[in-house]
Amino acid sequence: MPMHIQGTGVSQLIAVGIATIVLRGHINITYRHLQADEIPKEQQRYCQAIANAQQRLSNISNNLPDELPADIRSLINTQLLMLNDPALHKTPLEIIAKEACNAEWALKQQHNALLRIFENIDDTYLKTRGDDITHIVNRIQRILLQEASLSDMVTKMKIKDLSRQILVINDIGPAELIAIHQRGIAGFITGFGGPLSHTAILARSLGIPAIFGVHGAQQLLESGEFIVIDGEHNTVISSPDRRMQRWYRQKIQRYKDRQKALDKLRNQKAISLNGETIELQANIELPDDIRLAKRSGCTGIGLLRTEYMFINRENLPNEEEQYKAYRSVIRRMKGMPVTIRTLDLGADKKVDSGRSDVPLQINPALGLRAIRLCLQDHKLFHTQLKAILRAAYGYDVRIMIPMITTLQEIKQVKYHISSVKSDLRHRGIKYAEIIPIGTMIEVPAAAIMAGSFAQQCDFLSIGTNDLIQYTLAIDRIDDSVSYLYDPLHPSILRLIKITLDTASAASIPVSMCGEMAGDSQYTRLLLGMGLREFSMQPSSLLQIKEIISQTNITHATHLANQVLSLGDSAAIHDLLETINSTTLH
Ligand code: PEP
Ligand code: MG
Numbered sequence: 001m002p003m004h005i006q007g008t009g010v011s012q013l014i015a016v017g018i019a020t021i022v023l024r025g026h027i028n029i030t031y032r033h034l035q036a037d038e039i040p041k042e043q044q045r046y047c048q049a050i051a052n053a054q055q056r057l058s059n060i061s062n063n064l065p066d067e068l069p070a071d072i073r074s075l076i077n078t079q080l081l082m083l084n085d086p087a088l089h090k091t092p093l094e095i096i097a098k099e100a101c102n103a104e105w106a107l108k109q110q111h112n113a114l115l116r117i118f119e120n121i122d123d124t125y126l127k128t129r130g131d132d133i134t135h136i137v138n139r140i141q142r143i144l145l146q147e148a149s150l151s152d153m154v155t156k157m158k159i160k161d162l163s164r165q166i167l168v169i170n171d172i173g174p175a176e177l178i179a180i181h182q183r184g185i186a187g188f189i190t191g192f193g194g195p196l197s198h199t200a201i202l203a204r205s206l207g208i209p210a211i212f213g214v215h216g217a218q219q220l221l222e223s224g225e226f227i228v229i230d231g232e233h234n235t236v237i238s239s240p241d242r243r244m245q246r247w248y249r250q251k252i253q254r255y256k257d258r259q260k261a262l263d264k265l266r267n268q269k270a271i272s273l274n275g276e277t278i279e280l281q282a283n284i285e286l287p288d289d290i291r292l293a294k295r296s297g298c299t300g301i302g303l304l305r306t307e308y309m310f311i312n313r314e315n316l317p318n319e320e321e322q323y324k325a326y327r328s329v330i331r332r333m334k335g336m337p338v339t340i341r342t343l344d345l346g347a348d349k350k351v352d353s354g355r356s357d358v359p360l361q362i363n364p365a366l367g368l369r370a371i372r373l374c375l376q377d378h379k380l381f382h383t384q385l386k387a388i389l390r391a392a393y394g395y396d397v398r399i400m401i402p403m404i405t406t407l408q409e410i411k412q413v414k415y416h417i418s419s420v421k422s423d424l425r426h427r428g429i430k431y432a433e434i435i436p437i438g439t440m441i442e443v444p445a446a447a448i449m450a451g452s453f454a455q456q457c458d459f460l461s462i463g464t465n466d467l468i469q470y471t472l473a474i475d476r477i478d479d480s481v482s483y484l485y486d487p488l489h490p491s492i493l494r495l496i497k498i499t500l501d502t503a504s505a506a507s508i509p510v511s512m513c514g515e516m517a518g519d520s521q522y523t524r525l526l527l528g529m530g531l532r533e534f535s536m537q538p539s540s541l542l543q544i545k546e547i548i549s550q551t552n553i554t555h556a557t558h559l560a561n562q563v564l565s566l567g568d569s570a571a572i573h574d575l576l577e578t579i580n581s582t583t584l585h
Contacts, residue, residue: 227239
């Protein structure tokens, strides 16, 4: 009799396979008192364990797959750095000496102290980073206790065909997931862990079927039984009958066929049924993401979120470091256009490194964020502008400004850009003299005033993530109001329409780089409303290209006008379903 067990799907993927339960004992640490002469030897044993952990992690780090996004790549490297941090490599040695205790006990004390610091942080994202410490501490503890690594445990099980196995484990760290995934396992089920953990993000970006947080998974499932992971429905199905297994296998096959079909579009242009060519560009966060972007078949970078180079580090990047990073992105795009957005720090993208003056803000999303911060901190802004202008020399690069609310801000930005240019000129440094400057439309005020803004800039780009947040007054990181998030709210559609029409009247390009641009349910509507340049996560690009190739924009325009005449979200949702299910030839 099939049994459905609920968890959290971390990717939408499905796997059918055999449960392999890996019981890793709870790490049981006991106190052992040392004689004074035993202390140096114990400290040496601890240092050896750290060296061992470093060796194993370096092996993983040197064999990371190409398709890994840059932030996950840097996570593994962060774990390596953590091992070098005095908090892990020095303090436990001091505890061993001070408390005359065994290394495991000393590390446990230090782990508890570190977790207390993380628990007091009032930030969901940072809180989950406490998991990273736990993973690295557990790794050291298992080495101290001479336990086999997960990879060795799987080897000892002597399983013939790993590609048919689904690993059921209580908890797994990102580095372990990579090591096991590389051996071809079909999927993962964990007893703990949420969708925000790094292991979850990793599973998503590597396209690994996985369900996390299935409490009691190791007791509810049996080693050797058939199971299904249904990531779409956040479910694990144990003992599925033959009919169910066949149904899921067909679904997996359809998914693979579809991926193959989409792959064929990679080197084709995005052309609609009525012959219009649409620009599909990629959003990237760190220079290394360029690999993923290029593989997606994009025609340029529509949004480089530069702020990710500034967070999660101790010192701000200087002009040279920024120059090198931007230049490497631009060069690797080989002449394709690259839009670099100036710093969008603040709100959920906090930077404290090197800044002791960041004031406490009651409403950070409405506070000193993005261009507001740059216009107050000239040193920060000028350093970035210099790096961008130098990197842009000889290439097709545009500068994009986030969170513009007033015309005055655009004028100030232009003033700063000219003053930085004149500084570079006087110093005889090469830079891009002619560089388009564009404004993001992320605040309702900006959409309403798009006409005057268009007079002052060379292009506009609609940031729907913030436009929705500010128009509907919903904090985009607050789960409790996420039910109000609605890109089809008539007010949002009207603000988008105003922006598209205004840019067209002013004959300047307009793109969209918010999540809405990469969500296939809105593609036809946006085409019908007049959007011709989309920028999105590389992973969405081929699907959007396919929809464009199946759309006659003349028909889509007619239907989009009907949508825009409606004042009720529910009616808009209904009409959108019709638009998406109709053949628009
Ligand atoms: C947006 O707001 O839509 C956008 C693209 O910017 P970010 O998501 O980086 O705030
Ligand atoms: Mg934004």
